[in-house]
Amino acid sequence: xxxxxxxxxxxxxxxxxxxxxxxxxxxxxxxxxxxxxxxxxxxxxxxxxxxxxxxxxxxxxxxxxxxxxxxxxxxxxxxxxxxxxxxxxxxxxxxxxxxxxxxxxxxxxxxxxxxxxxxxxxxxxxxxxxxxxxxxxxxxxxxxxxxxxxxxxxxxxxxxxxxxxxxxxxxxxxxxxxxxxxxxxxxxxxxxxxxxxxxxxxxxxxxxxxxxxxxxxxxxxxxxxxxxxxxxxxxxxxxxxxxxxxxxxxxxxxxxxxxxxxxxxxxxxxxxxxxxxxxxxxxxxxxxxxxxxxxxxxxxxxxxxxxxxxxxxxxxxxxxxxxxxxxxxxxxxxxxxxxxxxxxxxxxxxxxxxx
Ligand code: AHM
Ligand code: MG
Numbered sequence: 220x221x222x223x224x225x226x227x228x229x230x231x232x233x234x235x236x237x238x239x240x241x242x243x244x245x246x247x248x249x250x251x252x253x254x255x256x257x258x259x260x261x262x263x264x265x266x267x268x269x270x271x272x273x274x275x276x277x278x279x280x281x282x283x284x285x286x287x288x289x290x291x292x293x294x295x296x297x298x299x300x301x302x303x304x305x306x307x308x309x310x311x312x313x314x315x316x317x318x319x320x321x322x323x324x325x326x327x328x329x330x331x332x333x334x335x336x337x338x339x340x341x342x343x344x345x346x347x348x349x350x351x352x353x354x355x356x357x358x359x360x361x362x363x364x365x366x367x368x369x370x371x372x373x374x375x376x377x378x379x380x381x382x383x384x385x386x387x388x389x390x391x392x393x394x395x396x397x398x399x400x401x402x403x404x405x406x407x408x409x410x411x412x413x414x415x416x417x418x419x420x421x422x423x424x425x426x427x428x429x430x431x432x433x434x435x436x437x438x439x440x441x442x443x444x445x446x447x448x449x450x451x452x453x454x455x456x457x458x459x460x461x462x463x464x465x466x467x468x469x470x471x472x473x474x475x476x477x478x479x480x481x482x483x484x485x486x487x488x489x490x491x492x493x494x495x496x497x498x499x500x501x502x503x504x505x506x507x508x509x510x511x512x513x514x515x516x517x518x519x520x521x522x523x524x525x526x527x528x529x530x531x532x533x534x535x536x537x538x539x540x541x542x543x544x545x546x547x548x549x550x551x552x553x554x555x556x557x558x559x560x561x562x563x564x565x566x567x568x569x570x571x572x573x574x
Pocket of ligand 1: 482
């Protein structure tokens with residue numbers, strides 16, 4: 220084969236579409252405005268910095284607890300890791316000065332924070348879980364950043380906590396960045412869910428899946444089964460039937476996965492289907508659940524619905540839940556549409572029988 224025939228045989232490589240180009244094209248198509256586009260770019264840039272810190276691990280001195288004893292306990296009553304604090308600081312610093320936001324709220328902070336007076340204030344509110352899956356940081360398993368964008372209510376210039384209490388249907392953008400073998404940003408601005416992989420040499424997020432679709436049916440579920448004895452009756456029955464496999468009422472064998480990083484579990488579901496659940500249990504019932512509506516459940520539910528999946532508390536569509544507090548917790552079922560409907564049906568049947 221000659222050099223020129225080799226050249227002819229080479230596949231035509233499609234130009235890479237960076238996140239920047241993708242967002243500019245979305246803006247031209249009228250699906251995102253300039254302010255929201257720049258806001259997403261700033262969040263993505265912060266995620267790159269967090270990705271670098273996570274990847275350094277022990278070499279960067281970033282592993283372990285943030286402080287000793289009480290000093291490391293956050294608003295959630297959980298011990299903060301050094302990387303929780305680093306990720307939170309990176310997101311706060313990156314988003315304070317851009318002029319797109321009126322305020323920020325973080326899973327790691329007691330209250331929301333208006334943009335400081337020294338900077339111009341914009342029209343949006345940003346909520347984030349800076350580093351989800353904290354228990355996995357020190358053991359080198361995937362963790363991630365989750366974010367949600369709301370509009371600042373009309374006429375509000377200094378947003379307070381109550382200005383953030385909007386249902387998930389009001390989100391204008393949501394996404395997560397998973398720090399795994401690859402760093403992948405998954406984004407929706409309400410027109411499909413799209414994945415961008417970080418090209419570390421170039422330093423850009425490159426579009427790798429346009430329009431992610433979650434298969435409607437699945438044979439895979441994700442739950443922390445060690446909580447089984449604390450679950451409500453309908454959850455016990457639902458998982459019991461999944462485990463009964465081919466010989467049980469569901470008539471098929473199911474596989475189980477649990478990473479204990481919601482971002483990584485949801486990423487698998489967006490990629491190949493499945494159902495993710497963190498149900499109500501008697502340990503977390505007083506708080507309403509384990510996972511947080513505003514920082515975890517709502518952004519993930521928006522992404523999942525935009526990819527053709529479903530998301531529920533077991534009793535209501537997640538995105539329609541009216542938040543009552545910034546740190547409100549909820550039970551979560553999300554993923555393949557038919558499987559979420561099946562889980563909801565167990566709750567419906569139980570509630571109808573006990574009514
Ligand atoms: P975090 O935000 O403090 O990391 O907690 C949320 C995480 C989710 O990522 C994950 O699904 C869940 O907690 C794991 O909980 P458990 O340790 O009970 O399995
Ligand atoms: Mg979290």
